[in-house]
Amino acid sequence: MRRPAATFLLHLVLLVGAAAALAPLVWMVSASLMPTGEANSFPPRFFPSRATLLHYRELFTRLNLGRAFASSFIVATATTLVSLLFNSMAGYAFAKLRFPGRDRLFGGLLAAMVIPAPIAMLPLFLLLRSLGLVNSYAGVVLPAAATILGVFLIRQFARGIPDDFIDAARLEGAGELQIYRKIVLPLLRPVLTTLGVVTFLATWNDFIWPLIVLTDERRYTLPVALASLVGEHVQDTELMMAGSVLTVMPVLLLFLGLQKQYIEGITLGGVKE
Amino acid sequence: MAADRAPIPSEVRAAAIFLAPGLLVIGLFFLLPIGASVLLSLTDFDIYALGDSGNVRLVGLRNFTRLVQDPLFWISMRNTFYFVFVGGPLTLGVALGAALLLTSRLARWKGLFRTIFFAPYVTTLVAVAIVFRYLYHPRFGGLNRVLDFLGISPIDWLGDPRWAMPAIILLAVWKNFGYAMILFIAGLQAIPESLYEAARLDGAGSLQVFRKITLPMLAPTLLFLGIMTTIGYFQFFAEPYVMTGGGGPLNATLSTGLLMYKQGFRWWNMGYAATIAVVLGLVIFAFSALQFRIERRRNA
Numbered sequence: 001m002r003r004p005a006a007t008f009l010l011h012l013v014l015l016v017g018a019a020a021a022l023a024p025l026v027w028m029v030s031a032s033l034m035p036t037g038e039a040n041s042f043p044p045r046f047f048p049s050r051a052t053l054l055h056y057r058e059l060f061t062r063l064n065l066g067r068a069f070a071s072s073f074i075v076a077t078a079t080t081l082v083s084l085l086f087n088s089m090a091g092y093a094f095a096k097l098r099f100p101g102r103d104r105l106f107g108g109l110l111a112a113m114v115i116p117a118p119i120a121m122l123p124l125f126l127l128l129r130s131l132g133l134v135n136s137y138a139g140v141v142l143p144a145a146a147t148i149l150g151v152f153l154i155r156q157f158a159r160g161i162p163d164d165f166i167d168a169a170r171l172e173g174a175g176e177l178q179i180y181r182k183i184v185l186p187l188l189r190p191v192l193t194t195l196g197v198v199t200f201l202a203t204w205n206d207f208i209w210p211l212i213v214l215t216d217e218r219r220y221t222l223p224v225a226l227a228s229l230v231g232e233h234v235q236d237t238e239l240m241m242a243g244s245v246l247t248v249m250p251v252l253l254l255f256l257g258l259q260k261q262y263i264e265g266i267t268l269g270g271v272k273e
Numbered sequence: 274m275a276a277d278r279a280p281i282p283s284e285v286r287a288a289a290i291f292l293a294p295g296l297l298v299i300g301l302f303f304l305l306p307i308g309a310s311v312l313l314s315l316t317d318f319d320i321y322a323l324g325d326s327g328n329v330r331l332v333g334l335r336n337f338t339r340l341v342q343d344p345l346f347w348i349s350m351r352n353t354f355y356f357v358f359v360g361g362p363l364t365l366g367v368a369l370g371a372a373l374l375l376t377s378r379l380a381r382w383k384g385l386f387r388t389i390f391f392a393p394y395v396t397t398l399v400a401v402a403i404v405f406r407y408l409y410h411p412r413f414g415g416l417n418r419v420l421d422f423l424g425i426s427p428i429d430w431l432g433d434p435r436w437a438m439p440a441i442i443l444l445a446v447w448k449n450f451g452y453a454m455i456l457f458i459a460g461l462q463a464i465p466e467s468l469y470e471a472a473r474l475d476g477a478g479s480l481q482v483f484r485k486i487t488l489p490m491l492a493p494t495l496l497f498l499g500i501m502t503t504i505g506y507f508q509f510f511a512e513p514y515v516m517t518g519g520g521g522p523l524n525a526t527l528s529t530g531l532l533m534y535k536q537g538f539r540w541w542n543m544g545y546a547a548t549i550a551v552v553l554g555l556v557i558f559a560f561s562a563l564q565f566r567i568e569r570r571r572n573a
Contacts, residue, residue, distance in 0.1 A: 087295060122306075122543050123305070123306035127306060176286075240403055
């Protein structure tokens with residue numbers, strides 16, 4: 001094929017693909033702004049005849065989705081912060097501290113990574129129930145407060161910290177905790193940012209576990225609230241689309257803002273040796 | 274090397290303190306429940322046991338024999354395999370196609386296209402499943418509108434048992450191909466240009482170059498993505514939960530993950546649900562191991 005023709009065809013395919021990738025998201029926003037009932041008209045319309053914020057108002061007033069938004073925010077923030085702390089402590093220990101059985105212990109953890117998580121779900125629920133953590137934010141956060149993949153990624157990164165830095169601090173009489181806080185954590189910053197964005201997004205989007213643990217409507221995270229809302233309001237397309245926008249927008253914006261770190265994070269996870 | 278030195282007591286103590294929180298969480302909330310799952314699958318744990326654990330009895334393999342005779346389980350397995358082995362290759366195929374286009378020397382605005390293709394991946398599955406539910410509406414939905422434009426008669430996407438799975442697979446491909454695309458792009462960029470030049474000097478056509486150079490060099494990425502996609506897709510749950518009212522029509526979208534959820538958390542048959550979980554876990558494990566072996570044999 002001649003070059004100009006090939007270039008044209010390539011971009012045509014890319015444009016059609018981009019339209020297909022974006023159309024559902026654009027329609028979601030567009031339908032959320034339509035007057036009641038307009039999304040159920042025939043033939044279907046893509047853009048509203050006039051834009052209204054009515055459905056967003058209803059979400060926050062009558063349906064109290066602001067509370068679900070707060071729940072999602074609390075759960076995602078807490079999970080991100082706690083897991084960064086626990087994963088970085090363990091990852092640093094595996095990378096830099098010398099103790100007997102280190103490599104065997106780490107190897108065992110890595111091997112356990114192949115076990116699919118849903119197997120654990122039923123006993124985990126019973127365990128949390130016996131700890132009185134069902135229907136609490138802690139019940140959602142704690143099981144995700146440390147992950148093997150997170151420990152692994154931090155360890156890989158922490159191995160790049162020169163031993164001299166740590167030994168010199170020890171000679172100067174710094175305690176181990178001080179070394180971790182003053183030397184290690186600042187040096188881990190790039191990998192912590194990356195892992196933090198990935199964790200926040202994953203927790204925000206998570207569905208099955210909050211659905212199981214949070215039984216009280218007042219503690220529902222956004223995906224759980226949305227899934228329960230669609231049961232009663234399936235006819236209210238515009239309202240449901242406003243709820244979807246409210247759920248998707250924060251993570252989409254976060255991704256657009258921290259795209260570099262996020263993509264780095266998922267590629268890091270992808271090139272495990 | 275530092276590792277040769279004898280351990281210093283203060284360092285060992287520090288390691289214990291640093292490891293404790295993480296290992297406690299992983300051990301208590303991941304490893305322990307996995308072991309407990311196997312035990313649970315050997316009991317008749319149900320709603321009465323939930324009230325008083327004195328009601329639990331060991332029933333040996335009775336749950337497993339019940340599972341083998343449960344038509345719903347087999348239907349769910351068929352649906353799950355359909356999703357994994359049609360949806361998985363489709364997702365990776367679209368992703369590889371997009372990655373090849375975006376690494377082409379002719380392509381412009383690569384960064385922008387990459388961001389657009391990747392955007393669906395970061396969205397919330399429940400939210401976009403609801404969006405697609407409306408897009409699939411036979412009369413008011415956008416998809417049939419587009420098909421109408423192309424001269425295809427309307428399809429009752431989520432109402433017709435034959436079309437419900439394809440509809441869910443289409444959503445999964447739309448949402449997930451961006452992730453695989455990013456890894457494919459990274460893999461393609463790691464292939465040395467000199468290999469291509471040498472092949473072209475030998476007079477290889479572009480299809481030959483793709484088969485003899487690109488694909489083999491991408492094998493590690495393909496293996497990783499194959500395994501990740503298989504593991505993820507075997508657990509699909511939210512799509513039928515949100516889109517087809519829990520596995521309809523006529524159980525055409527009932528996934529094994531959804532069946533486990535219903536048995537365990539809706540009907541509180543937790544012993545039986547644990548059996549489903551263990552079997553699903555073994556199936557996932559088997560297929561991951563299989564892909565590893567195929568790849569190893571190819572390298573040998």
